[in-house]
Amino acid sequence: MNKHPSLNAMTVDVEDFFHVSAFDSIIKPEDWKDYQPRVEDNTRRLMDLFARKGVKSTFFVLGWVAERYPQLIKDIHQQGHEIASHGYAHRRASSQTREEFLADVTRSKNHLEDLLGEAVTGYRAPSFSIGYDNEWAFEVLKELGFVYSSSTYPVKHDLYGTPDWPRFAYQRKEGITEIPIPTLKIMGRQVPIGGGGYFRLYPYAMTRKLVSRYLNQERQPYSFYFHPWEIDADQPRLTQAPLKSRFRHYINLDKTEAKLARLLDDFNWSTMKDVYGVS
Incomplete structure (x- = not known):
């Protein structure tokens, strides 16, 4: 197909496999030290892919990762x-008090x-965890000086979702743009x-069909998100995790990088700042 002319936002949530919310029930933050990090190598693989394709992206970086891999x-x-910013410790915003959230995001x-x-x-909040409550x-x-957020998903999901909130970028009453x-x-x-x-x-x-339909039907920019661990088929298998969590986490890891390369070829990509004019 010919490349669609619309400019869209490519985003990466920079976290490791043991940070994900799906494994919260079996891995606590104090256990993270027991796992061999893979996030640096996987992120550099993505950077190489982006460089080959001439794509710029927004990287929502977990503070925990930034402290350990400043270079x-x-x-x-x-x-x-x-x-x-992706916050510091990958705690869902919905599980924190206002004071805890302030401390986490400030540190990052x-x-x-x-x-x-x-x-x-x-x-971006971990697991799109800003919602009704x-x-x-x-x-x-806004108090911390952020200009935009990408922390909501207007769908019904067992872990997140604000299905009756706006579907496109909008200015919130607090003075911040939500995407x-x-x-x-x-x-x-x-x-x-x-x-x-x-x-x-x-x-x-x-x-490809769904994204094209979205662009043609809605006449709005599209944004895509994924994680470095999603191109890592060799990561450890956490067999003690619930079956649904394992299915969600491990399905088709071996196919993601090739699919991503096709996505980069089929559409035009840049950063959130460039696509949505937020700075």
């Missing part, structure tokens, strides 16, 4: 990508800005098409 974060930035933002010598203006999180983000993860309306239902596990689950031809 990785500097290298991402030096290659022209945008650095944004300050460390990233010290590394880069410039303001970090974008934030913690809208105060947007007030905190929801994309959905496509099919037969009255909002279907998730933003990436992550759905990208690994769907055949690539289906993803």
Whole structure:
């Protein structure tokens, strides 16, 4: 197919396999030291792929990762990508008090800005965990100087979801731009098409069709998200995890990098700042 002319946002949530919310029931933060990190090598593989394809991306970096791999974060930035915050300890915003959320996000933002010598203006909550019960999180983000967030997913899901919230980028009353993860309306239902596990689950031809339909139907930019561990088929298998969590996490890991390369070829990509004009 010919490349669609629309400019879309490529985003990466920089975290390791043992950070994910799906494994919260079996891995606590105090256990992270017991696992061999793989995030640096996987992220550098992605950087190489982006360089080959001439793509710039927004990297939502976990503070825990940034503290341990400062040169990785500097290298991402030096290659022209945008650095944004994914919080510090990958705790869902919905599981924190306002004070805990403030402390977590402040620690991440300050460390990233010290590394880069410039303001970090974008934030994404782990597991899209800003919703009905913690809208105060947007007030905190505004207080800390963030300009935009990408922390909501207007779908019904057992871990997250704000199905009746706006589907496209909008200015919130707190003074911050929220950029929801994309959905496509099919037969009255909002279907998730933003990436992550759905990208690994769907055949690539289906993803390409859904994204093209979204761009043609909605006339809005599309944003895509995924994680470095999603291209790592050799990561340890956590057999003690619940079956549903294992299915979601491990399905088609061996196919993701090739599918991603096709996605980069079929559509035009840049950073959140460039695509949505947020800075």
